[in-house]
């Protein structure tokens with residue numbers, strides 16, 4: 001079994017599973033060329049480069065083999081083969097439970113409004129139960145069903161919702177109070193349930209090992225501070241790309257789960273508008289963010305609804 005990397009990815013901004021931010025590029029003052037030293041003893045320079053190249057190749061090969069060499073693990077909800085760090089669902093659940101108190105603590109603890117707390121729990125459960133029926137009819141199962149827990153957090157400043165591996169789902173008071181319909185709450189919770197079912201945290205842990213290995217290889221190859229920083233930047237950009245794909249995939253889950261539970265999935269579009277308003281146009285350029293910009297997400301959500309409901313969404317679905 002591989003080691004679980006700590007600290008866990010922290011959530012910031014909208015949506016769940018934000019990547020830990022790496023610090024890149026503080027100028028060191030030492031400006032060395034990428035390869036070798038100018039004016040140094042020229043005798044051993046060629047062989048030093050060769051040695052670095054070999055070490056870099058070995059590090060890269062090790063990272064790639066450890067990632068791609070493992071057989072995939074079957075996702076019990078989707079039946080798809082996936083590369084994950086933890087193959088046992090019980091380990092994922094354990095990890096989420098361990099990380100939950102810190103998350104809750106960072107957001108002012110659970111809300112003491114029991115009526116709202118209960119409502120979050122009930123809507124989450126309605127989505128899960130609708131999924132149970134769908135999975136049973138298709139010969140799949142949800143191994144996280146019993147572990148799922150939906151918590152309204154007291155934080156009235158941070159507009160956010162997030163999920164930890166194994167089924168811990170959170171929504172802040174700040175986001176909850178901005179929602180206008182139950183369907184929108186279902187959309188938020190459905191998106192977070194999607195992160196859990198698609199095992200995004202677990203897959204990211206597996207990918208982090210790969211990216212860090214490759215970044216290390218670039219650093220060794222260059223043999224300078226700049227090349228080490230370049231390696232880190234390449235690794236961060238690669239990891240962000242996956243972060244954005246995870247968000248879009250979870251939006252698809254949000255649409256599906258809403259529909260299964262009888263909510264109009266167009267509610268997800270309202271959620272995106274609320275997120276856009278809450279960020280007040282302050283969101284970072286999309287390319288450098290793990291979170292796709294709300295307009296981009298709205299477009300994809302509309303495409304998903306059109307695909308899932310070619311005849312249109314049934315009129316009796318709740319807003």
Ligand SMILES: [Zn+2]
Nearest residue numbers: 015016247250
């Ligand atoms: Zn998300």
